[in-house]
Amino acid sequence: MNSIYHDLDFGITCIDTQHMRDNFVAAYLIEDNGRAAFVDTGCHLSVPMLLATLVAKNIQVENVDYILLTHIHLDHAGGAGELIKHLPNAKVYVHEYGANHIIDPSKLRAGVIKVYGELFFKQFLGDLIPIPKDKIVIAKDNDEIILGKRVLKFINTPGHARHHICIWDEKSQGIFSGDTLGVSYREFDTDQGELIFPPTTPIQFDPDAWKNTLKKLMQYQPKYAYLTHFNRIEFTQKSANMLIEHIDGFVTIAEQFQNEKNRHKKIKESLLNYLLEIASKHGVSLDEAQQVKLFKGDLEICAQGLGVWLDDSYLRKGL
Ligand SMILES: [Zn+2]
Structure with a gap:
């Protein structure tokens, strides 16, 4: 500890x-x-x-x-x-x-x-x-x-x-x-x-x-x-830009799977790939298993939140 x-x-x-x-x-x-x-x-x-x-x-x-x-x-x-x-x-x-x-x-x-x-x-x-x-x-x-x-x-x-x-x-x-x-x-x-x-x-x-x-x-x-x-x-400002870029990135992933079966699972998998990719571009040297372990909790919660947002925007748009 x-x-x-x-x-x-x-x-x-x-x-x-x-x-x-x-x-x-x-x-x-x-x-x-x-x-x-x-x-x-x-x-x-x-x-x-x-x-x-x-x-x-x-x-x-x-x-x-x-x-x-x-x-x-x-x-x-x-x-x-x-x-x-x-x-x-x-x-x-x-x-x-x-x-x-x-x-x-x-x-x-x-x-x-x-x-x-x-x-x-x-x-x-x-x-x-x-x-x-x-x-x-x-x-x-x-x-x-x-x-x-x-x-x-x-x-x-x-x-x-x-x-x-x-x-x-x-x-x-x-x-x-x-x-x-x-x-x-x-x-x-x-x-x-x-x-x-x-x-x-x-x-x-x-x-x-x-x-x-x-x-x-x-x-x-x-x-x-x-x-x-x-x-x-x-x-x-660079930090803020990075956060905005990834808010948009997460939203794009969610929208991509909006009407799919197993939406939650697919969003989660896609978020993991997204995070591993940005970590790689960022020069992170941890091995993939360690990264997956560190991202694990966030993936579940982020995918759930994106799912709720998709359902809410669906209602908001009256589609
Ligand atoms: Zn919170």
Whole structure:
């Protein structure tokens, strides 16, 4: 096991929540002038890692002011209900469309079990605990909060999910991006830089909204993206272009199999070939079996999300 956390600069710490494997799901701790905030929490089973990081860094639980949730997918927010029990002064910030689902997580739980199955839920996500309503604050577009002496700003960022927000950190010129600035595993880094692709997770993937969101975020001229999957990367226009290219690439694959039998299986196979091809062009030297292992979880979820999107667009177009 890697160490649970490592310090970046600007008072930011990346915590490996140990969900599924090392270096897969990050949560972040931001410290400023004696106050602290978590950005995302990992799942329910990740909470001991977050609390251990506070202890290791000598931060009192009373000094944590915020849990900021980029969105309510359980690898990002599933631990918030458990974590808030340990943080007497913290408030949970979330997009208005996500709030009801964390106050009463029964629908969220059912939806997740439908996608992942009961066994996966228990084994890898653990549980899902409601968050008391009085602990929740709606994060509105362009609202700013103060942590110590730094300003954090919420930005509505639909595309991966309608209820997704990003958090702009003026101090580091970075964006806490949840899933909006893509997935990029450090195992695929080469001298060409980072390989970034879109998690087209069910059930609200919206490619047009996502591309508009990227335009909006690039106006901030960020230096960094703090990705949940995984860790901080430098984020440039080239990174944004790569993500847009692969959003389009994934959509093209989905549309190609729209009316086929075994659509899900075919999309999944085609996505794998697509990812292996872009990894090869990117100069990735891992052998294919290792790459398949690293892409495996994303393939299933991305193919499901594309399937939902196909069905939704079919309805939208009234065909
Ligand atoms: Zn997500």
